[in-house]
Amino acid sequence: MKRDYYEVLEVAKNADERTIKKAYRRLAMAFHPDRNPGPEAEEKFKEASEAYEVLSDAKKRSIYDRAGFEGLRSQGFSGFSGAGVEDIFSSFGDIFGDLFGFGQRRRGAAQQRGADLRYDMEIDFNEAVFGCEKEEQLEQLVACERCEGKGAEPGSKPLRCGTCAGRGQVVHGQGMFLVSTTCPHCHGQGVKQSDPCKSCRGDGRTRAERTLKVSIPAGFDDGMSLRYAGRGEPGGQGGPAGDLYVAVRVRPHPTLKRDGDDVVAELDVDMVQAALGTELSVEGLQGPEKVSIPAGTQPDAVVSLKKRGVPRLRGGGRGSLHVVCRVRVPRELSRKQRKLLQEFAAAGG
Numbered sequence: 432m433k434r435d436y437y438e439v440l441e442v443a444k445n446a447d448e449r450t451i452k453k454a455y456r457r458l459a460m461a462f463h464p465d466r467n468p469g470p471e472a473e474e475k476f477k478e479a480s481e482a483y484e485v486l487s488d489a490k491k492r493s494i495y496d497r498a499g500f501e502g503l504r505s506q507g508f509s510g511f512s513g514a515g516v517e518d519i520f521s522s523f524g525d526i527f528g529d530l531f532g533f534g535q536r537r538r539g540a541a542q543q544r545g546a547d548l549r550y551d552m553e554i555d556f557n558e559a560v561f562g563c564e565k566e567e568q569l570e571q572l573v574a575c576e577r578c579e580g581k582g583a584e585p586g587s588k589p590l591r592c593g594t595c596a597g598r599g600q601v602v603h604g605q606g607m608f609l610v611s612t613t614c615p616h617c618h619g620q621g622v623k624q625s626d627p628c629k630s631c632r633g634d635g636r637t638r639a640e641r642t643l644k645v646s647i648p649a650g651f652d653d654g655m656s657l658r659y660a661g662r663g664e665p666g667g668q669g670g671p672a673g674d675l676y677v678a679v680r681v682r683p684h685p686t687l688k689r690d691g692d693d694v695v696a697e698l699d700v701d702m703v704q705a706a707l708g709t710e711l712s713v714e715g716l717q718g719p720e721k722v723s724i725p726a727g728t729q730p731d732a733v734v735s736l737k738k739r740g741v742p743r744l745r746g747g748g749r750g751s752l753h754v755v756c757r758v759r760v761p762r763e764l765s766r767k768q769r770k771l772l773q774e775f776a777a778a779g780g
Contacts (some may be wrong), residue, residue: 432534435480435501436482444496448487455483543619543671545572546665549656552677554647556684560741562649567677569643572636574672576663578628582635597621636665645677650744652690653681686714692741692750697757700724705758713754715739722754730758 437444462476485491494502505628531563536612550569574580583589591597595614597620613619613647639772656678663673688695698713712719715736722734725727729737740750764772 436467436495439482440486451483451486453466457612505637507684511649521575543666543670543773545666545670547673548663549678550677552645552682553680553682555682559651559681560649565645565647567643567645568574570638570640570641572664573639573641575628575631575635575637577630578635580635580665582628582631582633583624584628587626591626592621592623611617647679647743650677655679689741692743693717693753694740694750695753695755697755698722699759700728700756701759705756715752720752724756727758732756
């Protein structure tokens with residue numbers, strides 16, 4: 432018959448998350464199989480772990496408080512009665528990771544995740560604005576096809592490391608404490624290959640060229656990056672690969688500047704056009720755009736064209752095209768132009 436979970440962890444029914452975690456750590460340390468071998472301690476370890484699994488989860492705890500074990504069972508929770516100790520280690524790795532290194536001992540022999548990689552690429556201004564598809568050739572470490580990344584010849588069986596008894600870690604006593612360090616013979620793997628793979632020489636990885644299809648979404652900006660899960664370096668001993676991050680640099684546009692989802696263009700307007708008003712053409716993202724210059728336009732005035740800017744990365748339309756009017760004053764005047772301007776000034780212009 433199962434004991435009440437609160438009783439197992441020796442906490443009150445209104446105990447907070449921190450108290451529950453602290454109680455479980457204490458019991459896990461007391462009954463941890465690496466410190467206290469034997470079936471009785473292992474069962475108490477599983478019992479405490481099951482209690483923690485429920486009481487540390489707000490949803491499971493709520494069901495347990497309302498309907499007890501039967502309520503949990505009706506939701507598909509069967510507890511840890513049939514689970515192995517290794518399964519518990521994987522579930523609560525953050526708890527065991529700092530219990531004098533005991534969690535690391537068990538996990539040291541497990542597969543190791545590969546390193547993340549970064550790849551830098553350049554694209555044109557308009558490719559970032561409207562999106563594009565690219566294919567890049569990358570040379571990187573990949574899992575060895577012959578041994579499937581395990582580092583051993585197909586059909587061979589690894590030998591358990593005799594130094595650490597397959598745990599990947601060795602424990603040394605220092606006064607009242609036990610200190611766990613990586614096994615110097617198997618380098619934390621817990622096993623040694625009896626027949627290393629002939630293709631990768633036991634490393635589990637080889638260097639090869641791979642094609643990466645990069646999809647740049649519309650609205651991408653300079654300095655942003657894309658993450659490709661599982662496209663980084665393969666892990667050791669057949670472990671999962673890391674991620675690949677593609678850092679994108681956008682080449683500047685010859686005439687346009689980007690400001691978030693907006694685009695800024697400069698347009699030369701002579702003083703007569705600025706005074707009388709006119710319609711001019713300016714280079715936009717998709718070709719020439721007509722701009723109405725109102726009469727009396729002042730230097731550096733801005734005329735905005737809505738929905739002519741950059742598509743918003745997360746959807747919802749486009750930014751604007753802001754046209755900055757650079758009013759030009761002629762450096763040289765003809766005799767007639769000078770006379771007309773003098774008449775304009777005399778008229779109180």
